[in-house]
Amino acid sequence: MDLSKKKNNELLAELKDLTGQERLLVTRVLLYLQEVEKRKLFLEEGYSSLFAFCTEFLLYTPAEAQVRIEAMRLGKEIPEVIEKINEGKVSLSNAAEAQGHFRREEKKRVVPKAEKEEVLESLYDCTTREAEKKLNERYDPEAKVKLSFYASPELLEKLEKCKGLLAHQNYEGDLAKLIEILADKVIKEHDAPVRGAPQAQENKTRYIPKSTQAFVWKRANHQCEYEKNGKRCSSRHALEIDHIVEYAKGGSNKPENLRLLCSAHNKFRNFQQSG
Numbered sequence: 001m002d003l004s005k006k007k008n009n010e011l012l013a014e015l016k017d018l019t020g021q022e023r024l025l026v027t028r029v030l031l032y033l034q035e036v037e038k039r040k041l042f043l044e045e046g047y048s049s050l051f052a053f054c055t056e057f058l059l060y061t062p063a064e065a066q067v068r069i070e071a072m073r074l075g076k077e078i079p080e081v082i083e084k085i086n087e088g089k090v091s092l093s094n095a096a097e098a099q100g101h102f103r104r105e106e107k108k109r110v111v112p113k114a115e116k117e118e119v120l121e122s123l124y125d126c127t128t129r130e131a132e133k134k135l136n137e138r139y140d141p142e143a144k145v146k147l148s149f150y151a152s153p154e155l156l157e158k159l160e161k162c163k164g165l166l167a168h169q170n171y172e173g174d175l176a177k178l179i180e181i182l183a184d185k186v187i188k189e190h191d192a193p194v195r196g197a198p199q200a201q202e203n204k205t206r207y208i209p210k211s212t213q214a215f216v217w218k219r220a221n222h223q224c225e226y227e228k229n230g231k232r233c234s235s236r237h238a239l240e241i242d243h244i245v246e247y248a249k250g251g252s253n254k255p256e257n258l259r260l261l262c263s264a265h266n267k268f269r270n271f272q273q274s275g
Contacts, residue, residue, distance in 0.1 A: 026085065030085070074099040220239075224265055
């Protein structure tokens with residue numbers, strides 16, 4: 001596309017029109033994501049979370065996915081925010097930043113809808129820096145030390161594995177908390193080599209011997225084994241051993257009847273069976 005011959009006013013007018021179209025598309029994406037989450041389509045298609053669906057299927061970067069998910073969930077509670085994003089009164093990033101603060105604040109107390117609406121109104125026409133300042137002054141007034149460092153690909157992979165192994169204690173995957181829980185120790189415990197073959201066991205109890213558990217984890221390579229149409233779930237988050245044939249229906253504790261599922265797909269399997 002050659003834009004060099006366009007007059008300045010023509011170029012700017014068309015650009016402004018395009019940004020309006022862009023905001024409209026963004027708001028439509030948020031509404032579609034709401035419906036995908038409502039129908040649990042990301043689980044049906046083999047993704048452990050809406051975040052994984054957005055990054056792996058929709059090909060958003062992690063930051064782009066997180067911003068859209070946060071803004072979408074705020075829009076579920078306060079539909080007006082999507083309209084304001086479309087109008088350009090509130091940016092997508094500011095809406096997501098507000099939702100992040102609300103979510104953290106709600107770990108301490110219930111944040112009334114009226115308060116959220118008031119805060120959002122205060123963010124109208126704010127720059128990202130202005131919005132961050134207002135939100136921090138209201139919800140995070142205490143100064144915190146910010147740490148930053150460059151991590152090798154090997155370290156990043158190690159941290160991601162730790163997030164999955166410790167997800168039951170740290171579901172949000174908070175890095176500071178992850179470090180506090182001694183990630184190295186957890187990885188060492190879960191990656192301990194399997195000693196001996198899985199134990200044979202009569203099907204009299206739900207208990208799965210540790211050697212069998214270790215075998216299943218190693219066989220799955222610490223990754224969810226849910227698969228559909230050749231697409232295997234890539235999650236290593238909150239993994240659980242699941243009986244393929246349910247124990248209550250006579251399923252055994254032998255390795256061939258066991259698989260590793262992320263928490264989301266384990267719940268989804270139960271949801272399918274109950275339906």
